[in-house]
Amino acid sequence: MLPDASHPVWEQIATGKRPLESxxxxxxxxxxxxxxxxxQDQSLANVRLIAEKTHHFFRQYEALFPAExxxxxx
Amino acid sequence: MPxxxxxxxxxxxxxxxxxxxxxxxxxxxxxxxxSQLPRGNWVxxxxxxxxxxxxxxxxxxxxxxxxxPAFAIDVRAEDYGPQELARINGDAPAHGFTFLVLPxxxxxxxxxxxxxxxxxxxLLRPVVGWVTGVPVDRIGLDSPAVFNGRTGAILEERCAAxxxxxxxxxxxxxxxxxxxxxxDGEVVRFDETGFHVSQCRIGGKPANLADYISENxxxxxxxxxxxYNGSAINVSFQKVDPVARTVDxxxxxxxxxxxxxxxxxxxxxxxxxxxxxxxxxxxxxxxNCILNYLYGHLEGKRTGSITGPITFGEIAHxxxxxxxxxxxxxxx
Numbered sequence: 001m002l003p004d005a006s007h008p009v010w011e012q013i014a015t016g017k018r019p020l021e022s023x024x025x026x027x028x029x030x031x032x033x034x035x036x037x038x039x040q041d042q043s044l045a046n047v048r049l050i051a052e053k054t055h056h057f058f059r060q061y062e063a064l065f066p067a068e069x070x071x072x073x074x
Numbered sequence: 075m076p077x078x079x080x081x082x083x084x085x086x087x088x089x090x091x092x093x094x095x096x097x098x099x100x101x102x103x104x105x106x107x108x109s110q111l112p113r114g115n116w117v118x119x120x121x122x123x124x125x126x127x128x129x130x131x132x133x134x135x136x137x138x139x140x141x142x143p144a145f146a147i148d149v150r151a152e153d154y155g156p157q158e159l160a161r162i163n164g165d166a167p168a169h170g171f172t173f174l175v176l177p178x179x180x181x182x183x184x185x186x187x188x189x190x191x192x193x194x195x196x197l198l199r200p201v202v203g204w205v206t207g208v209p210v211d212r213i214g215l216d217s218p219a220v221f222n223g224r225t226g227a228i229l230e231e232r233c234a235a236x237x238x239x240x241x242x243x244x245x246x247x248x249x250x251x252x253x254x255x256x257x258d259g260e261v262v263r264f265d266e267t268g269f270h271v272s273q274c275r276i277g278g279k280p281a282n283l284a285d286y287i288s289e290n291x292x293x294x295x296x297x298x299x300x301x302y303n304g305s306a307i308n309v310s311f312q313k314v315d316p317v318a319r320t321v322d323x324x325x326x327x328x329x330x331x332x333x334x335x336x337x338x339x340x341x342x343x344x345x346x347x348x349x350x351x352x353x354x355x356x357x358x359x360x361x362n363c364i365l366n367y368l369y370g371h372l373e374g375k376r377t378g379s380i381t382g383p384i385t386f387g388e389i390a391h392x393x394x395x396x397x398x399x400x401x402x403x404x405x406x
Contacts, residue, residue, distance in 0.1 A: 008343060010261075018203075020303075021304070022145065022303070022304070022305075023304075023305075023308075024249075024305075025248070025249065025250050025302070025305040025390065026197060026200075026247075026248055026249075026300045026391065027303075028303035028304055028305035029197060029302055029303075029305070029391055029392070030197055031302075031303040032302040032303045032305075032331075033197070035303070035330070036330040039330065045399075053198075056198065057197060057198060060198060063245060063404075063406040064245060064247050064404060064406070072139075
């Protein structure tokens, strides 16, 4: 089961501190997009925004990407 | 008995009949073939090259048909200008996907290519499709176009979308098949987003890309490969001008991506068969790049069991080059 949106794991993924390995282009495009957005603006507000979007993404695609979800579940 | 009208190459009368029964369709065909179709819930784009069960072929009088499945909850055809691209994801269903066709070489094509990754809804509203074209011997003479079957419009400066809402038991899953991988050369970086480039940094040092390609005798048959967290996304070469010292590309490069030149591929057909076998599964929709068809001499050859239009660019969330795109509708 995915951690709640307020769980710190989402900010760790947003900032790249918790790397995700994937062979799925859709997931890797998200991780790349997170990296670009974080490098452009490292404010806490932006980190939270990226984290929210990342949570939204995995909530939507939870059934498609079990290998990646398994890396997130803590 | 006629062939089932689902992801197959069909005659114009067969497609006319399908539209008349109210089918929702995503179509690929020549301008003359698509122009013969009645209004209905369909969108299409101009292309004359197809990957079929019998191999790659060119046809002006047939249409590649992707039938929207009966379980779709809602299907809507729309079109958008270059300043309206943000509306695509806004109009897309919360659960489903969008088929999109973009006319090659237009402002709407360029804007989508440059802006898609930064649009609201990127990745959350799956967009899949391709860039329309013309027969290669008509490039510069004829104009690529898209068709909005709902309005009857033939559009050369707008893109057309078919928004498909899925039931909760189904989910769209986009995948790409890229037969290219990075060679072991130095990283190429760009300071700006664009299709037309000159200056870059290679191995961290300022360089001119056109000069570097000429001096190192690099084949532009093979793309630049961008590294997106381990997924390879290609940018293909359109033209290198050694006098102007510029390079034109079929997709934009982005400043936040590490690029490398690709390893050469000798046998495209075998490479595709290998990759498709590795991933497995029959997609609901697929398209492949015209450059693979031309450079790989795929006319008359098969790419595994995969069929679909052969296109001037592919879309899986964002614009791709020299890539096969696959859309699966998964049971969840």
